[in-house]
Amino acid sequence: MTADALEKIPLQGLVPEELCRAVPGVPIDDARRIVAQVHRDESVATPSSLIRRTSREAVVARGIVPSLEIVAERKSQIDPFVKYALRTHDGHVVETVRIPLEHPGRFSVCVSSQVGCALACAFCATGRMGLSRNLETWEIVEQVRIVRRGLPAGARVHGVVFQGMGEPLSNLDRVLAAIRVMQEPSALAIDARAITVCTSGLPTGIRRLAKEAPKVRLGLSLGSARRDVRRRLMPIDKAHALDEVITAAAEHVAETGLAPMWAVTLLAGVNDRPEDAQALAEMVLAFRERTGANPRLSVIPYNSIAEADDPFSRADDAAEDAFRAELQARGVFTHKRYSGGGDVAAACGQLAARG
Structure with a gap:
């Protein structure tokens, strides 16, 4: 973008009330119609009998609808997942994944919230990148818009999951602003209950998410319920111990009434032993007793981060079955999350802006 364009207001990052504040003098009914035009990919500069000329001209003078460049669009050959590599105006590349849902014609979008990530989870390719910068609100929203444009006729974006590149709660101002646009x-017009924000464990952010987006679901990456193992896998545990994170998750339940999603990625010989399953079962049962909510527990097969020094390997079927059986014996049932698009590095933990 040019210097002049950078000074303008990205219109796809605003809800109508924010547009009224950003461009004084625009009434709320015009703001709603202008926002609708933007998200129908119509030019705001085109005269409309439904929008006052003064409003249209004021918004055209102050606003812009910037875009992300599609560097690559890679369709999986084994399932209907599609990965997009998108270039920002300053040359960074972020990745977004189109996820098919069980209901035909419905899709979810896995969006990135940062360029890279500072949390350095050992089993995540993005964590090896380090953090370059936060994404702006419009850059998060634009990922959904790009995926939507590529959908088959009659299909729609049903949900959004903040589980792409970055830690969403480290960019929470912009993530919350993007959620407001998504549900507007x-x-x-995406139901807030179909939006999930996933975190490695930032308690302050979890509490704020509950208060400011109470219909949005919380996802929590556990790594392991055993603290020594989790600390090796997820350095964030040194700043925020798992007990502190679980307390914040319990407060989220109290505030929202929504059961959280918990996820464990099984790593062979690291967190797939009987003692790992036992510790996880105890944590689930204690949370259930504490909150009355039953976490939706997903056990995710490890997806290689595609680097020569990858220190992990996927737990084999026998180890995974034994892990689940150990949980089930203690009254804890799991979901096997299908993590698709592995052949195009679109699966959980694989996003690293390689295109």
Whole structure:
């Protein structure tokens, strides 16, 4: 973008009330219609009998609808997942994944919230990148818009999951602003209950998410319920111990009434032993007793981070079956999350802006 364009307001990052504040004098009914135009990919400069000329001209003078460049669009050959590599105006590349849902014609979008990530989870390719910068609100929203444009006729974006590149709660101002646009009826009109924000464990962010987006679901990456193992896998545990994170998750339940999603990625010989399953079962049962909510527990097969020094390997079927059986014996049932697009590095933990 040019210097002049950078000074303008990205319109796809605003809800109508914010547009009224950003461009004084625009009434709310015009703001709603202009936001709807933006998200229908119509030019705001085109005269409309439904929008006052003064409003349209004021918004055109102050606003812009920037875009992300599609560097690559890679379709999986084994399932209907599609990965997009998108270049920002300053040359960074972020990745977004189109995820098919069980209901035909419905898709979810896995969006990135940062360029890279500072948390350095050992089993995540993004964590090896380090953090370059936060994404702006419009850059998060634009990922959904790009995926939507490529959908088959009659299909729609049903949900969004913040589980792409970056730690969403480290960029929470912009993530919350993007959620407002996603659920706004005149914008993307996605049910807030179909939006999930996943975190490695930032308690302050979890509490704020509960208060400011109470219909949005919380996802928590555990790594392991055993603290010594988790600390080796997820350095964030040194700043925020798992007990502190679980307390914040319990407060999220109290505030929202929503059961959280918990995820464990099984790593052969690291966190797939009987004692790992026992510790996880105890944590689930204690959370259930504490909150009355039953976490939706997903056990995820490890996806290689595709580097020569990858220190991990996927737990084999026998180890995974034994892990699940250990949980089930203690009254804890799991979901096997299908993590698709592995052949195009679109699966959980694989996003690293390689295109």
